[in-house]
Structures are given as structure tokens and as C-alpha cells.
Amino acid sequence: MTHPTDPSDWRTPSVEQLADVLVSIDEREAMLAFLRDVCSHNELSTLAQRLEVARLVDQGVPYAEVARRLGASTATVTRVAQWLRHGEGGYRAVLDAEQAEA
Numbered sequence: 001m002t003h004p005t006d007p008s009d010w011r012t013p014s015v016e017q018l019a020d021v022l023v024s025i026d027e028r029e030a031m032l033a034f035l036r037d038v039c040s041h042n043e044l045s046t047l048a049q050r051l052e053v054a055r056l057v058d059q060g061v062p063y064a065e066v067a068r069r070l071g072a073s074t075a076t077v078t079r080v081a082q083w084l085r086h087g088e089g090g091y092r093a094v095l096d097a098e099q100a101e102a
Contacts, residue, residue, distance in 0.1 A: 053080040054091045055098075 025031045035044060049070055056066045063077045084091040 050076070050080050051091075051094070053077050054084050054095060057081045057084055058091075058095050 021034070022031075025034055039047070049072055052070055053066055053072055053076065056069065057063070057077065057080060061069075063074055063081065066072065066077045067074045080091070084095075
């Protein structure tokens with residue numbers, strides 16, 4: 001299996017700056033306002049859906065069932081699962097943090 005990380009340099013200065021901005025926002029309402037200003041409604045829905053896909057895949061829900069429950073394509077579910085298992089560790093860190101808070 002190939003590693004899903006794109007070999008091109010995705011960590012551009014602009015992406016690094018965006019990460020810095022996101023990390024600096026420490027209030028929920030400020031984060032929601034920023035996300036709404038920077039993302040379209042469709043982009044926000046897509047991001048939220050991908051996180052929910054990762055949660056369900058991590059719980060062992062079959063891909064077809066995840067797709068059915070969330071209205072996601074099986075390609076999206078497969079892609080998120082691949083990033084969850086072989087990506088940069090971002091999904092894993094978020095899911096682990098959620099579990100630690102629960």
C-alpha cells in the first residue's frame with residue numbers, strides 16, 4: 001500500500017501561517033467565527049463530515065455503514081480511513097484527545 005501523503009510539499013508558508021492562526025484561537029466562539037469567515041458552508045460541512053467518518057471508522061463501523069449513516073461516498077470513507085491509519089497522525093491525535101476528555 002502506498003503512503004497517502006502527497007510527495008509534494010504541502011507545508012507551504014501559507015499553510016504554516018494558517019496553522020499558527022488556528023492554534024492561537026483559544027475561544028470556541030472566536031474559532032467558530034473564524035471558520036465561518038474562512039470556509040464556505042460546503043467546506044465546513046465537508047470538514048465536519050470527515051471528522052465524523054474518522055470517529056466511526058475508529059469505532060470499527062463498516063465502511064458501507066459509515067457511508068450510509070453520514071451520506072458520504074465510500075471513496076471518502078476509504079480515504080479518511082487511509083489517512084487515519086497512515087497519514088500524518090492528525091486524526092489520531094484529535095480522536096485520542098476526545099477520548100481522553102470523555
